[in-house]
Amino acid sequence: MNIDYVARNYPLDDQIRTYTSDKLQKIAKFLEDPVEIRVTLEHEKHRYIADLHVAHRFGVIKANEENDDMYDAINLAVDKTEKQARRSRKKFRDKRRKADRNNGSQWPVEVLERASIGAGGSPRIVKKSVLSIKPMSIDEAALQLEDSKNDFVVFRDAASDQVSVLYKRRDQNYGLISPE
Incomplete structure (x- = not known):
């Protein structure tokens, strides 16, 4: 799993990197390697924006969340991405099972x-x-x-x-x- 960080108007320190990395480990278990993740963290006036872009074998997953707290924005974006990753994995497995069942289609x-x-x-x-x-x-x-x-x-x-x-x-x- 390769994680790239981009920060706009926000100081990117090791604490936020490790927090985000730990949260993204939940997503990695649903997707097979190699997984490329781009994390964009922004601060605008009174809101924080966490944008996740996950490129994996099954496709691309995007999530964008805003909140008053950066950690909450990251949590919401990771939860949304995890839900999409589960759906993507299930869809791929269903297609594979259907193809195996209908191998003489x-x-x-x-x-x-x-x-x-x-x-x-x-x-x-x-x-x-x-x-x-x-x-x-x-x-x-x-x-x-x-x-x-x-x-x-x-x-x-x-x-x-x-x-x-x-x-x-x-x-x-x-x-x-x-x-x-």
Whole structure:
């Protein structure tokens, strides 16, 4: 963890550095190294401003707090940053778990076009497509099917978390194929 300090109209002494560094250790446990932190401390008339800028593997976290006391401003900014770091870490973990669970999110789907039957008397595959399977509701799939030129949509049902196919029927209604 690398901490850079910037002070504007405020004397930056070792006491405030160690206090801020100790508080920022709480954030480091949520984020993996390397973490770059810029702490800006300002004094304007009757208020103190603590501005934190944390660059880490998952993105950037910014927090800006004002108070009548510099230590309170630092505490508020660190608390806000810690909350954002937790949220960022949870979001990253959820994405990773979802990716692990859906590691086959692109399955080869064979699309058969109308073609003349081969010499053996059986239809042959004339086109093969790879479709990405996105989680969505049945209503969203119907909207996507209306906008699409295809006659079907392959999607992961958000309610049941199963792969389903929504297709256009000849009577202009929709059909849904889903596993048991």
